[in-house]
Amino acid sequence: MKKVVFASLLVVGSLMADGSFLGGKKDVAPVTDDFYIKECASCHFAYQPGLLPSKSWKKVMENLNDHFGTDASLEPEDKKKILKYLVDNSAEKFTNYKRSKKINDSIPAVETPVAITKTGYFIKEHKGIKPKLIEQKDVKSLANCMACHTKADKGSYSEREINIPNYGKWEDD
Numbered sequence: 001m002k003k004v005v006f007a008s009l010l011v012v013g014s015l016m017a018d019g020s021f022l023g024g025k026k027d028v029a030p031v032t033d034d035f036y037i038k039e040c041a042s043c044h045f046a047y048q049p050g051l052l053p054s055k056s057w058k059k060v061m062e063n064l065n066d067h068f069g070t071d072a073s074l075e076p077e078d079k080k081k082i083l084k085y086l087v088d089n090s091a092e093k094f095t096n097y098k099r100s101k102k103i104n105d106s107i108p109a110v111e112t113p114v115a116i117t118k119t120g121y122f123i124k125e126h127k128g129i130k131p132k133l134i135e136q137k138d139v140k141s142l143a144n145c146m147a148c149h150t151k152a153d154k155g156s157y158s159e160r161e162i163n164i165p166n167y168g169k170w171e172d173d
């Protein structure tokens with residue numbers, strides 16, 4: 001009898017932690033959906049759903065025919081599937097991940113940014129980087145997370161994993 005009670009407490013504990021342990025996580029929940037990777041990571045890496053709130057993902061997905069100067073249209077069924085994955089895992093649902101919470105908290109209620117790079121938190125974190133380090137051909141754009149965050153594809157953005165091409169490790173000053 002005791003054993004059964006113990007086991008069910010463990011289950012409740014991990015459900016409450018939303019995939020992590022109580023107390024929250026530093027980073028962003030990693031991408032888990034292969035279909036999302038297939039459809040949305042051919043031109044850039046698969047941005048984690050926890051990098052934007054659901055209102056932003058809805059706006060991105062409504063305008064795929066005019067997607068940052070390119071056409072990223074999908075069949076209606078595929079679009080529905082991906083939108084559901086993005087919304088179910090969006091920033092406001094993963095506030096136990098510190099970066100998702102910070103991004104979400106930095107967006108005013110009246111605004112719906114369609115880019116991570118347009119959110120207050122992102123802008124604040126990246127404003128100290130010299131433009132020439134961003135414009136260089138090995139980076140090109142701040143949207144190219146993987147160029148500097150060596151573990152971005154794992155949802156990990158910690159400072160000590162940053163390595164900027166032709167500059168090196170980032171030293172905060």
Ligand code: HEC
Nearest residue numbers: 039040042043047068070071072114115116117118141143
């Ligand atoms: C045909 C190529 C292509 C496909 C397919 C594509 N994208 Fe993009 N996406 C782009 C380009 C180009 C940019 C602009 C990148 C830049 O500013 O350097 C972009 C930017 C973005 C940004 C903003 C990044 C930022 O913070 O500046 C998001 C979010 C995004 N895409 C989501 C998606 C999603 C979701 C899908 C799948 C439904 C998708 N993309 C499929 C080409 C594509």
Ligand code: HEC
Nearest residue numbers: 099116125134141142143144145147148157158159170172
């Ligand atoms: C040109 C290189 C570069 C690119 C591209 C870049 N970052 Fe960063 N990022 C940095 C640097 C440098 C910092 C640290 C700034 C500081 O703390 O002074 C940083 C900080 C961060 C932080 C906060 C980390 C912390 O420890 O507080 C997050 C989250 C982050 N970046 C996410 C992203 C995402 C998501 C993308 C792509 C949409 C991206 N970055 C693109 C260089 C880059």
